[in-house]
Ligand SMILES: NC(=O)c1ccc[n+]([C@@H]2O[C@H](COP(=O)([O-])OP(=O)(O)OC[C@H]3O[C@@H](n4cnc5c(N)ncnc54)[C@H](O)[C@@H]3O)[C@@H](O)[C@H]2O)c1
């Protein structure tokens with residue numbers, strides 16, 4: 105980057121970060137997710153590194169926190185309250201360790217602590233008496249919030265020993281208090297808090313302590329400001345001493361002898377943090393030995409002897425470039441946001457479902473908007489909200505079309521539905537989606553027939569419906585792009601062997617409305633053959649546990665259609681199996697390895713999908729649960745299995761690998 109360009113960007117970033125910081129620190133009401141702030145800050149740090157003459161004493165890269173609020177007495181911190189350097193991945197943590205060992209040598213130990221997402225405070229005690237409580241403020245000057253802190257029950261007003269000590273910790277709002285506070289706020293028509301951190305900060309910076317008293321705040325203390333004046337040599341000793349004095353110290357603190365142990369601790373909490381009753385946003389890693397800490401010293405903003413590992417963000421900011429419309433196999437037209445690709449929770453996200461037109465209106469989404477996208481765990485990415493603050497004036501309103509983007513038929517909105525539908529039964533997009541569903545893993549499971557191939561088959565008019573798959577011609581297939589002899593033969597073999605599938609796969613694959621894979625299995629178990637099901641009336645269907653009114657109606661009207669009978673007749677003629685081949689009822693499968701057993705799946709499976717594995721186990725009478733406990737009988741561990749595997753070993757639970765599972769579940 106040219107210097108001139110860099111200078112402009114630096115200016116822009118500082119303004120942006122100051123604005124974000126103002127809303128976060130002063131208003132306790134951030135306008136962007138933390139990850140957005142962190143990323144822009146990293147960008148600025150990089151630029152100031154590359155162009156050192158652009159550094160400035162008032163840059164957000166060297167400033168801690170925000171200025172103290174008016175209305176509170178200002179407090180000078182005797183020992184500055186600094187920020188922490190950040191680590192965003194394993195490499196950053198290893199780099200931190202390397203920098204530390206350059207100073208301390210290899211003989212170094214760390215203490216790992218949960219990074220509580222709250223508000224830093226300092227508590228001063230004289231002769232064992234609580235005399236002053238302050239916020240961090242800008243690190244040098246904070247706000248005197250003693251009267252509010254006195255309402256926090258976990259803060260001792262008098263210690264068990266008459267010492268002079270200044271301790272630091274994080275005030276936070278437990279999840280339950282946060283939820284009930286927001287419930288109350290909504291009942292009163294007030295704006296809810298965005299997250300527990302802001303709720304805690306907002307509560308502590310109330311001028312009226314009665315309000316803070318009602319907020320059920322809590323605190324964990326994580327260090328003494330004046331360690332060097334105490335009779336301790338290590339941070340761990342310091343924490344222990346604080347605990348003896350009556351302070352609340354977080355129990356999930358771990359001394360680690362190697363960086364590998366540190367990384368294990370990080371992994372463990374990355375996976376398990378949702379089980380806590382309060383929010384954490386990372387892990388703080390601190391050098392234990394106080395002498396080594398002194399050797400390491402400080403930068404302008406943070407100690408060199410500690411770093412904060414931040415969990416991968418579940419919310420990120422990106423640009424909504426376009427809204428794409430797709431027609432599903434039931435004709436529903438779904439708008440999808442096309443995003444500038446962005447890393448969220450460890451994966452690249454470039455699409456997010458917008459569900460329907462109403463949602464676009466509700467959220468006020470315009471093309472070109474900066475939006476917050478969220479992806480938590482395995483959940484499909486969603487657009488959380490629009491950052492209207494960041495609009496530049498060239499964003500455009502989105503208009504939903506009135507005609508099907510695939511076949512041009514006028515779209516209709518069925519009664520009581522928000523979705524728009526194309527009602528044309530021969531709509532190419534719908535037929536194509538139906539086929540993609542038919543061959544999918546949960547249905548007929550035909551390998552080699554991915555979305556791309558199906559699109560090709562359609563565009564070459566080799567297929568127009570399900571039955572055509574079984575009439576594909578080898579020579580025609582060979583003419584398709586990227587289809588060699590080998591892949592064609594494999595494909596034809598996969599198609600041929602799918603004819604032998606048990607009934608439930610075919611039933612699910614047909615895409616009968618409201619008949620998911622579970623209902624399909626139930627129906628197959630109950631009726632045994634397609635013929636029996638075709639002849640079933642509503643009453644017979646309703647007699648089955650799990651089959652309700654809606655599903656029963658849908659099944660009956662499905663089989664009444666003439667083209668359905670024609671399709672089934674054709675499939676029969678082509679040699680598809682129409683009988684159920686599995687055990688007649690899970691309950692009858694009493695003599696399998698899985699009957700009555702509780703199984704947990706963990707790690708990455710190579711050959712099976714999680715869903716396959718689960719289905720196989722359930723078909724043999726086993727139950728699949730999410731967490732390992734003393735009730736678990738078998739843990740199936742794939743690659744990179746983490747804490748669940750560890751737990752299983754601890755509890756002496758039988759552990760299998762994927763191959764064992766496959767062997768035990770193959771008929
Ligand atoms: N969303 C926004 O607009 C916005 C704006 C400004 C700042 N921020 C967020 O604020 C944070 C940056 O500010 P920061 O300077 O407070 O740094 P930081 O949060 O990265 O780390 C320092 C803080 O960690 C806290 N902490 C929690 N547990 C701790 C423990 N066990 N030991 C030591 N400290 C512990 C302390 O409060 C300490 O001050 C970032 O998370 C940033 O994303 C967000």
Ligand SMILES: [Zn+2]
Pocket residue numbers: 431508509510511512513526527528531532533
């Ligand atoms: Zn259509």
